[in-house]
Amino acid sequence: MSNPMRQLPAVHTIMEEMDKCIEGQYEGIGGQHIPKDVIKEWVQQHLEELRSDILDKPSSFEGVTKEELQQNIFQKIIKDMKSYRPFKLQRVINGTGTVLHTNIGRARLSELAVERVVETAKHYSTLEYNIDAGERGSRHDILQDLLLKATGGEAAMVVNNNAAAVYLILRGLCRGKEVIVSRGELVEIGGSFRVSTIMEESDATLIEVGTTNKTHAYDYKDAITEQTGMLMKVHTSNFKTVGFTKEVSSGELKEIANTNSNGNGENIIVYEDLGSGSLYPFRHDGIGEEPVVKESLQSGADIISFSGDKLLGGPQAGIIVGKKALIDRLKKHPLARVLRVDKMTLAALEATLHTFVYSNEVEKENPTVRDILQTEEEIERKVDNFLGELEKLFGALGTESITVGKIKETSLIGGGTMPTVERPTVGITLSKLDYSPNGLEKLLRTLKIPVICRVKGEHVFIDFRTIAEDEISLLVKNIIEVGKA
Ligand SMILES: *Cc1c(COP(=O)(O)O)cnc(C)c1O
Numbered sequence: 236m237s238n239p240m241r242q243l244p245a246v247h248t249i250m251e252e253m254d255k256c257i258e259g260q261y262e263g264i265g266g267q268h269i270p271k272d273v274i275k276e277w278v279q280q281h282l283e284e285l286r287s288d289i290l291d292k293p294s295s296f297e298g299v300t301k302e303e304l305q306q307n308i309f310q311k312i313i314k315d316m317k318s319y320r321p322f323k324l325q326r327v328i329n330g331t332g333t334v335l336h337t338n339i340g341r342a343r344l345s346e347l348a349v350e351r352v353v354e355t356a357k358h359y360s361t362l363e364y365n366i367d368a369g370e371r372g373s374r375h376d377i378l379q380d381l382l383l384k385a386t387g388g389e390a391a392m393v394v395n396n397n398a399a400a401v402y403l404i405l406r407g408l409c410r411g412k413e414v415i416v417s418r419g420e421l422v423e424i425g426g427s428f429r430v431s432t433i434m435e436e437s438d439a440t441l442i443e444v445g446t447t448n449k450t451h452a453y454d455y456k457d458a459i460t461e462q463t464g465m466l467m468k469v470h471t472s473n474f475k476t477v478g479f480t481k482e483v484s485s486g487e488l489k490e491i492a493n494t495n496s497n498g499n500g501e502n503i504i505v506y507e508d509l510g511s512g513s514l515y516p517f518r519h520d521g522i523g524e525e526p527v528v529k530e531s532l533q534s535g536a537d538i539i540s541f542s543g544d545k546l547l548g549g550p551q552a553g554i555i556v557g558k559k560a561l562i563d564r565l566k567k568h569p570l571a572r573v574l575r576v577d578k579m580t581l582a583a584l585e586a587t588l589h590t591f592v593y594s595n596e597v598e599k600e601n602p603t604v605r606d607i608l609q610t611e612e613e614i615e616r617k618v619d620n621f622l623g624e625l626e627k628l629f630g631a632l633g634t635e636s637i638t639v640g641k642i643k644e645t646s647l648i649g650g651g652t653m654p655t656v657e658r659p660t661v662g663i664t665l666s667k668l669d670y671s672p673n674g675l676e677k678l679l680r681t682l683k684i685p686v687i688c689r690v691k692g693e694h695v696f697i698d699f700r701t702i703a704e705d706e707i708s709l710l711v712k713n714i715i716e717v718g719k720a
Pocket of ligand 1: 469
């Protein structure tokens with residue numbers, strides 16, 4: 236009896252045979268070129284699997300021929316090719332309606348921001364070069380002016396993300412000291428960010444005061460000792476306590492800090508972690524109750540921090556604004572070097588801030604602001620455009636296996652901001668013969684440019700709030716493909 240192990244073809248034999256079969260046309264979904272080395276990796280992997288299968292169960296391979304094993308590998312390679320994606324980080328279409336969806340990249344950048352990123356990435360830049368003096372400059376200076384104009388603060392700096400900002404502020408200003416925080420504000424925010432954990436890492440001591448629903452000014456006052464370095468306020472971005480509640484504003488905290496000495500001659504710092512940090516007054520459009528950064532600073536905090544890629548609609552970053560003396564200490568801290576942002580982030584953030592400060596059309600130019608503000612009528616127009624385009628192509632195709640309908644729904648803002656806000660929206664329901672709603676949702680995820688969406692009852696629901704005007708043709712193509720599948 237022949238040893239099935241002997242029948243295993245060599246890698247180069249399979250590669251040569253495959254070359255003949257498909258004439259060197261290695262293509263994945265949508266005709267993407269597949270590098271030969273990727274195919275080789277697959278071949279090696281499948282050979283390895285076969286080898287261990289043969290070792291495990293030699294009896295089931297009795298009498299197997301070289302050709303059969305080769306065919307077996309060919310079949311697997313064809314499957315691999317169909318699901319091939321060149322990059323792990325790839326574009327998706329957001330059909331969830333959630334504008335700041337943490338899992339699929341939060342904010343998308345404005346045209347200007349993208350332009351600035353490309354320009355800065357492709358060429359040399361003034362990242363740390365003072366062009367007037369012809370000498371070394373500081374990357375901190377790039378955003379300083381815009382941030383001060385946008386927020387009304389004395390000084391500003393930018394770090395990797397808001398979690399890093401919280402860490403730097405606690406470690407840089409309160410290491411070994413006590414930081415008083417209300418129990419009602421000790422939140423966990425998406426992506427497992429907990430103030431208490433960051434506090435522990437920073438070597439500041441967390442002093443919890445008040446209760447989950449109520450914290451009074453006297454709770455803070457009573458907790459002040461010689462060790463107190465800071466009164467910290469955390470914006471409870473992703474949940475809302477309703478009913479019998481009381482919290483102390485940063486203005487009141489400033490009062491308390493001013494009138495209650497810790498007895499060691501040092502000022503008690505008031506810090507507010509704003510989380511989302513909006514520069515746009517969504518509240519004035521009746522959307523949520525998010526404070527604008529300027530107001531938070533004016534109301535009394537010595538220092539504040541917020542994210543770059545939440546309501547600001549920019550790149551991932553943590554923005555710190557406040558009293559110059561405090562910010563200067565942070566800029567000199569060794570951690571500032573550890574947590575610094577790269578040039579592409581600076582380019583994107585500068586463009587984003589530029590639009591807020593100087594453009595009269597933030598509502599059009601910043602995709603996050605635009606998508607949150609979008610009215611039902613505006614969204615419905617996009618749905619109708621889509622349905623019109625689909626009908627033209629669909630009629631010719633004569634596909635009857637899929638059903639498309641129009642439906643009104645509500646969408647969330649996401650990113651842990653404005654948790655109770657539901658915006659009226661319009662979208663489409665989709666169902667397909669012989670597919671469960673979950674099966675169809677999965678099918679939409681296997682497309683060349685996957686569509687991420689929700690299952691609602693018997694249908695898949697695609698919310699058009701987050702479908703950009705220029706994504707409609709692409710979505711039509713996708714739905715046609717789903718129809719054919
Ligand atoms: C989102 C959030 C953070 C974390 O910000 P990242 O930019 O995601 O690091 C910290 N604090 C609050 C209150 C938040 O809402």
